[in-house]
Amino acid sequence: MIVVPGTVIGKRGDRLEGAYYFIGDYAVASSVAIKEVRGNKIKITPLSGIYIPNKGDIVIGRIIEVYPNGWQVDINSPYHGFLLIRDAVYEFVDITKTDLNNYYTYGEFISTCHPLGYTSIILPIT
DSSP states (O other): OEEOTTOEEEETTSEEEESEEEETTEEEESSSEEEEEETTEEEEEESSSOOOOOTTOOEEEEEEEEETTEEEEEOSSSSOEEEEHHHHOSSOOOTTTOOGGGTSOTTOEEEEEOTTSSOOEEEEEO
């Protein structure tokens, strides 16, 4: 459901996440957004503005720097992401002998997802 600023989306005490504020005991949307209700959780995702990732989001990013222990990722947010080797590579990597550009390199796009809610899968986007 799409909501506009000022739309009542819930009440104080509800499990709310996203772009909202309170007027008295009612939570109202603070921007044009998508309202999702899953069980007893209400999530408000703005359709424009700065993106701040939430736990469980599928995130697409571009590698902007390769470090000895991982990759800095531009996720089009006020903050950059950092992808550690242990979260991206499912084998032992000797960082003293391995060039991480062999896995992901500058300019490459990747996507992360949490299919089971607790583990990441990193996928190169081709």
